Amino acid sequence: MNLDDYPLVSDWIRLVDGQLVLRTGKIDIGQRITTALTRIVAEELTLDPATLRMDPVRTGVSPDEGITSGSNSVMHSGAALRLAAATLRGCAMTLAAGQIAGDGADLVLADGHITHAATDRRFALLDLLAECDPDMAVDRAAPSLPRDGRAPLPRFAPLGLEDMVRGRFTFIHDMERPGMLHARVVRPPRKTDRLERIEDETRQTLSDRGLELIQDGSFLAVAGPVEWAVIQGALRLARGCVWTAGADLPEGDFEQMLLNNPRTSVPLDNGMPQDAPVPPPLEAPDLTATFARPYQLHGAMGPSAALALWQDGTLEIHSHSQGIYPLRAAIAESLSMDLDDVRVIHGAGAGCYGHNAADDAAFEAALIARALPDRPILLKWTREDEHGWEPVSPAMVVQLAARMSEGRVAAYSAEAFSDTHRGRPRSGPDRAGPRRLLANQFRAKPEAPFVATPNMAAHAGLHRNLDPIYRFDQVRAVKNLVHDLPLRSSAMRCLGAAVNTFAHEAFLDELAEQAGRDPLAFRRDHLDDPRALAVLDRLEQYLADTPVKGDTARGIAYAQYKNELTRVAVAVDLHVTEAAEPVLERITLVADAGRVVDPDGLRDQLEGGALQGASWALIEEVQWDRDGVVSRDWDSYPVIRFGHVPVIETILIEHPDAPSVGAGEATPGPVIGAIANALYAAIGMRMRRMPFNAERLMAMALAE
């Protein structure tokens, strides 16, 4: 938790002009963390959430909470704010007790007031908080306000939504500053190409149009006051550049590359990488299967953007990066600046679903701003930039094997193969920060591309959820970080868990079939966690209440994100058309996320994750060739749309006394698994490679 570095109440909550202002280092990316954090504090203090304000997240002021990722925000920032609020509440209760000269046992807190019935005294909480020392230490043992007998916090609209529906919500893309210039980057045709020269005529044309040309080696940009003119100017510049061709990208089948390229192998114990020899493969398995997912995109709706200003040797950057402090460090190191001379302020971007081009855009805006001092620079990536140059989610292969005994899994082996999921520009040895900022590869003094090493944290990177949640007598789990792959990759929602969970859940169905067991019963055979069993029981009840009819087929899955966060059981109902097109009809989610902070937000995250998982499962695949990514728009990289959206039903099982755990990444993995299992029920074919589209279904059918 972040209370070690930020131990004071004032690090998290301050009373400013009679209003409580909350601080967090976590940023909104569509998951509505600020709404959830506001609810947490409002609930602890029985205040109207509308009276609370979130402080903008910015370096130098906000607590440094690293990256907003991994479904950790409610557990980390939420827990800190809950304790800070509970500490304040304790202070207010003590002050009130002093006023009535009692022990405070008969004081009642409700609606932002503390009342004492015996003496008919009533204190406004905020008045008492004003007397508390703002710099008192957060009491880590401060109890939560019990919910017993209290009305639940009322619904309130997510922060920003009222403005969003009226077109008044300001994304970075919408920012205006006096004297601001719009900017676009002109990229080489291929990532290995380097600029030879720019035609004089092109320079003249840009100059005649009043456009600025920014160049640092092979990093090129155009800036000017009118956005459309800048877009046209960037196209003109692209036509006027002569490039020296670099090496071709490796081409081929990603599955073969992942299995055949050089790799670093690390065994796992309970999800934790071990500095130990890789154990030998399972002897005499009864069943083996290989699962695969291609490269996929974050594909934000709004291409990445940043606004930067260089003034008096300092930089101010507005960015939708998920980690403003790590980004600041990487930019300062790239430009040999003092940390204090770089300020990064979070501004809204489109949902990113992980590490997309936000950080790259922020650094590029900084480079342009440095070349054009005192002019605010609003850089936007183009759709082609975003699809073609964002750090993609790595392709993966998962190999599973199991040995059975008396209808149970006696031994289980799981091996995952993938490029890194850690492309974020975090500082580290060997200029690890600067090397992961795209533009640094093209500058006059380029950084060498980053070479990844295995992530040795528990359930991190490619091995997230690789160690199965099920109680198997013997488990062998190995992560393989594969090298020399064609595309730059990084973290996308769920990291390896999407693929690992899909593989486990599809394989469990295969094992159940071999054992002659019902898939749900077979899972239950291998689980002893009562909350997992309760989630499965609820799903089973649903399945019994709503039997499928006609051509509809059903598949189920179960997962617990990182084997310790939200538990989710899924049922997917679908049919397959005569054209081999899978059509989702209904997705049912049963979820246990502990104590629920924001029911609407929780449900939206679970459902949104389910639909993103469905989109990955059925549709999405990055195409590339020796020149780079070729799927550079929404036609060549289709995603799920309204026409494909099934009915989604979400059933929440709440445990008010259990910790609130993250849910934003809980559903994609099991949804993909349930879709694969439903497809088997529909057509009798085991789909083990995503996406399960008509083309692949046809190819499988022909191969059989």
Place this chain on the structure above:
Amino acid sequence: MSLTLTINGEPHQIASDPDTPLLFVLRDELKLKGAKLGCGLEQCGACSVLVDGESVPSCVTPAAVFEGKQIVTVEGIEALTTGARVQAAFVDASAAQCGYCTSGLVVAATALLSAHPDADRDQMRAALDPNICRCGSHPRILAALESITQNGAADT
């Protein structure tokens, strides 16, 4: 000759080159930033505006093409009874996550329910299909629209 566009009921003299796509005139010249730049390819719907009651993308077609037409952007949609209902229903149903697609979807939903106050779920899915939402708010958005159609339908 200068270009005049009717936007949210008001005539506007446009200084931009008439070849400029409408979206950039709205955002850059008129500072109406509700419509978003999502792809610039008419593929995602983030830039949708109402043109004579229909939801159309504004990121490619030159502004001059829209002369003489009634353009309504998300900023002006509250003046339409259905538009105001759609906005309120989106809020009630918590029908957005990041919100980047929201403007376009409010426009698309208003166009649909204005023309088809009794639209069923299939019509909704077809009408909203040009608009991408990456956060997966689709079920909430459909629920928002159904809250309107099931409550005595949308007036126009």
